[in-house]
Amino acid sequence: MGLLMKYIYPLPAPIRARTRPMEVLAVGLSRSGTDSLRNALIQLGYDNTYHGWELAVQPSDNIAWTQLYLKKYFGSDDGKTNITTEDFDAVLGDSIAVTDAPAAMFAKDLIAAYPDAKVILNIRPDLDAWYASTTSTFCGNMVPRSHLLLSYFDAELFWFFHGFFTTLFRKFYHGSFEKNGKWVGEEHIAMVRGLIPKDRLLEWKVEDGWEPLCEFLEKDVPQTPFPKGNTTDDLGNRLAALHRTRLARAKRNAILVGASVVGLAAMTGVGALRIF
Template structure:
């Protein structure tokens, strides 16, 4: 009888551990990823000082891998602190974004973007129409590039390291929170949940750019072709600010992205290892 109770306890514990595994591993790894990899960079980002005019002033509507990270840094330098998809690495911020994205409540967007003057990457292009209604005076920048070059870059970086992580149970446990956000906000909404189909993705990319051009009045829109721009002039002229005496930032190249992905994967593997080791230890104690 005692042995049967022990087996019953072990089975209940193991079943509970398996059910909770994805949530526990993802959340734990999400916070560790933020504190170890993203926070050291993001905490140095310049924010508005008290007393400055509040409200979003710039919306960048271009898809990811169209210079969003470089433009984020450029806008920071120009005095328009930028909210970027990388900010969602902080789980609490990611949760608030998903709430704003799903419900469309202006209060959630205002809370999310408090202290920022611009927004870029998938939090921006996925909700630019809603943001334009909430912040009607904001200028709009459509950052674009050659569709085929865009897909080559996108498929070898973001989709390769997010959508592919859903293929089996081990990788499901390792899926970063950012991958979950990208899946729902980008892949499901734009790519029919198939970001590895070149034709679907390029069609979505092209249609989105055409839609932005139709939706935004020309005098409030800057078409920013990242492969043709070489410096500050176009951006500064549109924002009506002086050209800063520093080089235009060029960041988030493919090699840097791949290194970041490897570091994120290492953190998730470590979390999974600790989780499994903890389960094994508790089971050992049960049977000891």
């Protein structure tokens, strides 16, 4: 993986420094109101709230999260697997709140790294509805097979698909969301509940709206409707628009590579005929 980062699919790593403390960790899994919650937190004054959408907008963030994944599961050069505050600040340093994946997948590590931050466990009470939404999004709209193939011909596409989907997402769900998504989701909720004292934890769902969220964060309740987030179709459409240029570039590169291989094969064939 290190060679891929450095030589084959290089992208400039994000350089961020913390100037304000991390205040809110929303560690519920994707498709649990994370986009609505992000919009609500921004409206409440948490002006830089990190969300998994950043992985699509800034593909180099996938490299940073992949590095955290490698340290967590395989250890650093000195054998340490604990992810430090400084490690997280390299990608989250300019954020004062965070929600959605991949942060939720590092919930335990984030809670340890930012012990003064308040923790929100955003949930979707209907497990079957959450599972269906996640399946149609992360196992459908966001990862079409044709895009996975083309991703090998563009660094930004490569890291979007393989940094998150085929590395972090697959590892978190023990190789298969379809097989393991429900029990992993339940286990995640139980783990967060067991980690955090009640005075630092808010268990919240979108239907709860502003009041419990504002009470927990000690903010005035806005006189506006609670913001709505992405539907599955909305997310698919936003990604299609975002990837249009990247896919065009990947197709061009694939054609160039294919033409080069054909040309090389033709030259090799001519040489072989001359030899024999």
